[in-house]
Amino acid sequence: MVRDDSSSRSGRRTGPAGVRIAAPVLAVCGAALTAALAPAPSRAPLAWAAAGLLLAAAVAALAAETVRRGRLAAALEEELAGQLAAAGHLAGTVLPETLARVREGEPPSAVLPGPPPAPGDEPPPAAAHRELLRTAAEAVGEKRYRRDSALRATAQLACRVQSGLDGLREDLTTLQYRHGDPDVLGDLMRLEHTVRMTARAATGLAVLAGGDPFGQRRTPVPLHDVLRAGGAPVAGYLRVEHRPAPEIAVTGPAVEPLVAVLAELLDNATRWSPQHTTVTVSCEEIASGVEISVEDRGRGLDEEARRRAGFLLHRVHRSDPGADLADLADPGGSVRSGLRVAGVLAHRGRLRVSLGRSVCGGVRALVFVPHELLTALPEPAAGRADLPEPAPPPAGRSAS
Incomplete structure (x- = not known):
């Protein structure tokens, strides 16, 4: 594109060229008039002189025009x-x-350049660039607004579902104390366990949508109880084997996120390992905190699966938490949403999660809990308050 003032500049350049051409033309005209009025013997030389001047004028005009162009x-x-x-x-x-x-x-209004000049003061290309930038910024802003609105609605609905399921679980617990029939009690326990697993799925959806589905717990909880609570909402909870835990407690705000992280890791471990094997949960107190190990006896992870698992665990969206939902597309065809939930919660709760190979060839997940999230054991009466216990086995089997 060319600015509108280019034609005016080119027009102004024609003035000097016209002046330079006018003098030879006048000279040619004068020579021709002189040749016409001169005596017969002098006409031929004057005519040749006029022709020479005409040729010189043409060459001068052509040269001037060439220079101008x-x-x-x-x-x-x-x-x-x-x-x-x-x-x-x-x-x-x-x-x-x-x-x-x-x-x-x-907002788009904050990132766009300063206010445009008055109409006609801005060259057309600059005005077109400004309009393109404004249109693109507004389109991206509108898309983000719609997506954020959908994510907020998803997080709110997931939290409502979780809250309703928690209430239903409490009602089922109350019914268990009312009925002494072993068959009825077994059915209620199985139903309560299903409700726990569904509530865990709702919690994971709320977390991936950028929500915070956990309450503000203040009282610390013994680490042993936190480990057992992590296995409660897992389908294969009967296969989870707990080793003795250090005599230490987890601070109140860190309890629910740690329980959720352990639940997702235990669910993956039991789901992706043979049904006849056990999943071992052990922990060790180290210099800077506590290291919790979740070890299965499955086939382990190949290099591509390990890379994908690391991506889900460690990718951090500092300014776009709702993008966690977009990280679940797995080229292998499986969706490990539990790993993504564990990674998001670990980042929020200052935990560290890593995956490695166990001594038996399976997967060993390590959860590091720093010292600032740990405290001394509380009084026995406050140690188990409001913490979900593992669901009992189905009717016909004794609870462990």
């Missing part, structure tokens, strides 16, 4: 190069940076 072409080329550079800067720097800021949550 060359300068105009150079000016147009320089202007085009400037416009191409401006377009490249817009596409390579300004547009990506602007859209990145909009994706991070800034």
Whole structure:
């Protein structure tokens, strides 16, 4: 594109060229008039002189026009190069940076350049660039707003489902104390366990949507109880074997996130290992905290699966927590949402989770709990308050 003032500049350049051509033309006209009025013997030399002057005038006019067009072409080329550079800067720097800021949550009005000048004061290319930037920023901002609204609604609905299921679980616990019939009691226990697993799925969905589905617990809970609570909402909880835990407690705010992380790791361990094997939960107190180990006896992970698991566990969206839902697409065809939930909760709760190979060839998940999330054991009466216990086995089997 060329600015509108280029034609006016080229028009102004025609003035000097016209002056330079006018003098030879007048000289030719004068020579022709002189040849016409001169005596017969002098007409031929004067005519040749007039022809020479005419040729010289034509050459001068052609040279002047060539110079003028060359300068105009150079000016147009320089202007085009400037416009191409401006377009490249817009596409390579300004547009990506602007859209990145909009994706991070800034409103389009805050990231766009200053107010446009008065109409007619801005060259057409600059006005077109500004309009393109504004349209793209508003489109990205609208898309983010819609997605954030959907994620907020998803998180709210998941938290409502979780709250309703928690209430249903409490009602089932109350019914268990009312009925002494072993068959009825077994059915109620199985139903309560199903409710626990469904509530865990709702919690995971709320976490991935950017919500915080946990209450504000204040009292610490013994580590042993936290480990047992982590196995409660797992389908294969009967296969979980707990080793003795250190005599230490977990601070109140860290209890629910740690329980949720352990539940997701135990669910993966029991789901992806043979049904006749056990999953061992052990922990060890180290210099900087406590290390909890969840070890299965499955086939382990190949290199691609290990890379994908590490991506789900350690990817951090600092300004876009709702993007966790987009990280679940697995090229292998399976969706390990539990690993993503564990990774998000570990990042929020200052925990560290890693996956390795167990001595028997399976997977060993390690959860590191730092010292600031640990405290001394509370009084026995406050140690188990409001903490879910593992669901008893089905009717016909004794509870362990």
